[in-house]
Amino acid sequence: MTTAREIHLVRRPNGLPTSEDFALVDVRLPPIVDGQLLVDAVLLSVDPYMRPRLDSDQPLDAPMLGGGIGRVIESRHPNFATGDLVRHGSGFRDRFVSDGTGLTALRPDPDLPLTVYLHALGGTGLTAYGGLLETGALKDGEQVFVSTAARAVGSVAAQIAKLKGCYVVGTTGSPEKVAWLRDIIGLDAVIDYKMQPLDNAIAAATPNGIDVYFENVGGAHMDAALPRMNVRGRIPVCGMISTYNGGGEGVHNLFNMIYRRVRMEGFVATDFAHLGGSFTREMTKWLKDGSIKYQETVLNGFEKAPEGLIGLFKGQNLGKMLIRIAE
Numbered sequence: 001m002t003t004a005r006e007i008h009l010v011r012r013p014n015g016l017p018t019s020e021d022f023a024l025v026d027v028r029l030p031p032i033v034d035g036q037l038l039v040d041a042v043l044l045s046v047d048p049y050m051r052p053r054l055d056s057d058q059p060l061d062a063p064m065l066g067g068g069i070g071r072v073i074e075s076r077h078p079n080f081a082t083g084d085l086v087r088h089g090s091g092f093r094d095r096f097v098s099d100g101t102g103l104t105a106l107r108p109d110p111d112l113p114l115t116v117y118l119h120a121l122g123g124t125g126l127t128a129y130g131g132l133l134e135t136g137a138l139k140d141g142e143q144v145f146v147s148t149a150a151r152a153v154g155s156v157a158a159q160i161a162k163l164k165g166c167y168v169v170g171t172t173g174s175p176e177k178v179a180w181l182r183d184i185i186g187l188d189a190v191i192d193y194k195m196q197p198l199d200n201a202i203a204a205a206t207p208n209g210i211d212v213y214f215e216n217v218g219g220a221h222m223d224a225a226l227p228r229m230n231v232r233g234r235i236p237v238c239g240m241i242s243t244y245n246g247g248g249e250g251v252h253n254l255f256n257m258i259y260r261r262v263r264m265e266g267f268v269a270t271d272f273a274h275l276g277g278s279f280t281r282e283m284t285k286w287l288k289d290g291s292i293k294y295q296e297t298v299l300n301g302f303e304k305a306p307e308g309l310i311g312l313f314k315g316q317n318l319g320k321m322l323i324r325i326a327e
Helices: 114-118 123-135 152-163 175-185 198-205 219-228 269-288 302-312
Strands: 002-009 022-029 037-046 068-075 085-088 095-098 104-106 143-146 167-172 189-192 210-214 229-237 263-266 296-300 320-324
Touching: 002 095, 002 302, 022 095, 022 302, 037 085, 037 114, 037 302, 068 114, 114 320, 123 152, 123 210, 123 229, 123 269, 143 152, 152 167, 152 175, 152 210, 167 175, 167 198, 175 189, 189 198, 198 219, 210 219, 219 229, 296 302, 302 320
Parallel strands: 143 167, 143 210, 167 189, 210 229, 229 263, 296 320
Antiparallel strands: 002 022, 037 068, 037 095, 037 320, 068 085, 085 104
16 A cells, blocks of 8 residues: 555644644555546645634644645546646645546646746636736726735735736835835835834825725734725735734724725635636746746745644745645
8 A cells, every 4th residue: 555644633723823733644545446546745835724724624633625736646547647747635645546526737837937836826826816806806007005915915916916007005024025025026115014003104105095905914904904995995805814813903994995985805716717817828928027026935845834834824934835745
């Protein structure tokens, strides 16, 4: 039999997850049969949405829910050949047997690194693209505010807005990230939310108000943004990371939505499957010509997956958090 390793959740986190909430488990896999394939993990994606799942949706003593890129090492499936790269949602497992459900063949552009297919050219990028352009109904030249603009989704959303000729303000939480957003990405204003009162800083950075607020944080960020929203403004809600580990800040300024006729709408990446063709074409072009830039934090070793998730909520990542298992 083939052996594999899995990352299991063994207890529900109380606030910020700790290493004791997870376990590295060895398992045995049966030989594949007709209609199945054996996949080795190459890269795993670590994302903020994983934290709320730990409270209920994620089963205990089972592989962590999640996705990544793998390579087929043995196949008895008609649609996949040995050596194929695949995207998968098969969880935090370094090797697994599949019947092909949930697997998508990946044909990466040879001029781009494989890692971008888990952020700018993956679900992260599609989330930013669809959330901003469809849910947020962005128009060229508008006033845009993106919270946590140095993270994987926020940085793509902010850059797309710049490509559409918009005035873009972003928040982040360290001088290093401020410098990247200001000097490399070229945002019009960048706020370090740990160093400045948000309400005053956002008001000063948005003299013409906000037409689209791409929301990743909630709490104090939303409270500070709401009074700056222009009439008929839109708030596409991608995340509420300030609440994921329990607690969080209250929002008191929702009444501003009434007379400003602001629309707020949540979304998930799968809402934008119909945009896949245009997204892939545009994002590939933007990445290859340097219009879209990115940062990655890559931890090497399957056993580093819990560390990656914990580090995500400590702000230890620059851009997308990834776990590399193999080349």
